[in-house]
Amino acid sequence: MQVSVETTSPIERRVTVQIPADEVDQAVSERLKDTAQRVRLNGFRQGRVPMAVVKQRYGRDVRNEVVGEMMRQHYVRAITEQSLNPAGYPSIEPTVDETGKDLEFIATLEVYPEIALNGIEGAEVERPVAEVTDADIDQMIETLRKQNASWEAVDREAAEGDQVKIDFQGFIGDEPFEGGEAEGHELVLGSDSFIPGFEDQLVGTKAGDETEIRVTFPEDYQAEHLAGQEATFKVKVHQVSEQQLPEVDAAFVERFGVENGDLEQFRAEVRKNMEREIKQAVDNRVKQQVLEALQRANDIPVPASLIEQETDALKRQAAQQFGLGDDFDVSQLPNELFADQAKSRVQVGLLLGKVIEDHELDASDDEIKTKVEELAQQYQQPEQVVEYYLKDEQMKNQVKSAVLEEKAVDKLLGQAQVKDVEMSYEQALQAAQQQGGAEDEDGEEPADDKA
Incomplete structure (x- = not known):
């Protein structure tokens, strides 16, 4: 097998592969012999059909089948030998396909970009500093009253x-x-x-x-x-x-998981939930600014196949959010609605992967468990949530990815100029929403929310 690789763009390769004629012809001959043993034709007993008849009747189909298999097999061998890292499926076209001649085909494929990561030194990151006050808790309780009016x-x-x-x-x-x-x-x-x-x-x-x-x-x-x-x-x-509006009494409090109806315990639970919310909002605002700075410093090309995959994922997510049902055909949603977001998400994912690789970051089982326990605090039965996550390998891997992403963002944040800005609880939440908010990075969660 002879292989040559042409770089047609930073992320596209054109691979030309030649397979010796005798290798192809022998494989076709063996397949024809096998076919001759299996076919049934009028006037001939099974296994007794003359080879000339088999070639005439099945020769072209058999060769097409064998050539297709050989191109796929030799494509894999070629990209392995050439250390290519494909991002999606190739386009494979035969250029020479004749008996007695070397089989030649061209595979055009996209590869993952080679990233020489630029840091974000000098980037300015605004970090909200906010506390939950008694007035904020009063306002939240008033909101809960209105929701239950x-x-x-x-x-x-x-x-x-x-x-x-x-x-x-x-x-x-x-x-x-x-x-x-x-x-x-x-x-x-x-x-x-x-x-x-x-x-x-x-x-x-x-x-x-x-x-x-x-x-x-x-x-x-x-x-x-x-x-x-x-x-x-x-x-x-x-x-x-x-x-x-309902009175804030024991019966009201019990609706929100405080079974003894104690008002002070209820206020403490509300505070804890609000403090967790404000921490997430601050972390997300900082994270978004860091990722935007990372993209500005590294405008890498993105393989179209990865954008297509992410576009499909966003379509499915949108269909789920709007309650369109599992049988809804997401292809009805126009790609252009999701293309920019899909490209940005793929680009960020590739860049964060490079940060994780360059800094040799990893997440231990203890770190994953700690993250799961943190996530579980927003549910009424956190111990069940922890068990659910840690027993499901896919969910556990999603949490591991979230932990690695946090570590990567922390590494990048150390390069930036961070400015703390005093804000109220509401201002900090609004700032995070205006920044784009948080994308759910932890995957599917069991439904059992506290208020």
Whole structure:
């Protein structure tokens, strides 16, 4: 076998392979003999079909089959001998395929980029410094009350914060438009869940009222045929309800896993959850800045095959998040919605892999267990979560990857200029969200959340 490799781009290789004619012809001859023993043809007993007839009837198909197998086998041998690291499947095309001549084929493949890693020295990283105050805990408890509120019908005009039950139908001019009507819809005034201006015009209405509301759809409205259009909605109000917040008592506290109903223990649990949340938010904001600096310093090419794989993964993730079901065909989702994010994620993954390799980072079993125990604290039965993770090799490997990523980010952070910035709890959370937030790095988790 003769092999030559041409570098056609930093991540593409063109591999030409020649296989001696006698090797190919012998393999074809052996396959034809085997075929002759198995085929059944009218007028011949099995195993007695003349070779000339077998060649005439099956020769081309047999050769195509053998050539295909040999190209795949010799491709693997060639990339192994040439120490190539393919990123995906190759495109293989025969260029010479004739009896008595050396078989020649060309394999075009993408390889993982060779990375000479640049550091992030001089990069500025802003690290929020925030504490959870008693006022923050009070606000969180108030949020929990609102999330567990009930609604009680009242005989008065609707005010902001009330819930109204309405029927409505929308018109552009005199024509109703698709998707513009509903019956018995429950709408909280001030929730900004409808077109701007719609909820404001229901303030002051009461049960039994019928009214018309005029609004203009935003220019960037998702339904293009409605964007920028003026619309009229005919609305009938059936009921006005006001929010009834639960008392913060033992019964309320027990809903959140504090079985003895102790208010101080409940506040301590809320604080612990908020402190964990703020730590994650700060870590994620720092991490995103470090990774962005790493990408700016190392604009490496990314194999298209890896981008395609990551795009498919993002599509499946999106389908799951939107509850589209396991049988949903993710190919219906356009690639362009995910391509940029997929490329960025692959690039970051390759760069972090190089950081881990260069610094010879590893994660011990104890470090993995510690990380799992940290993750498990947000569940009501953490010991079961720890057991779940550590018994599942795939989940354990995902946690190991998260630990290695944290170590790599810490190594890079040591090269940056870190500036601590005092923030409130809410400001720190908002800063992390504006930065892009945290991507779930720990894989699938059992559902058993605390509040």
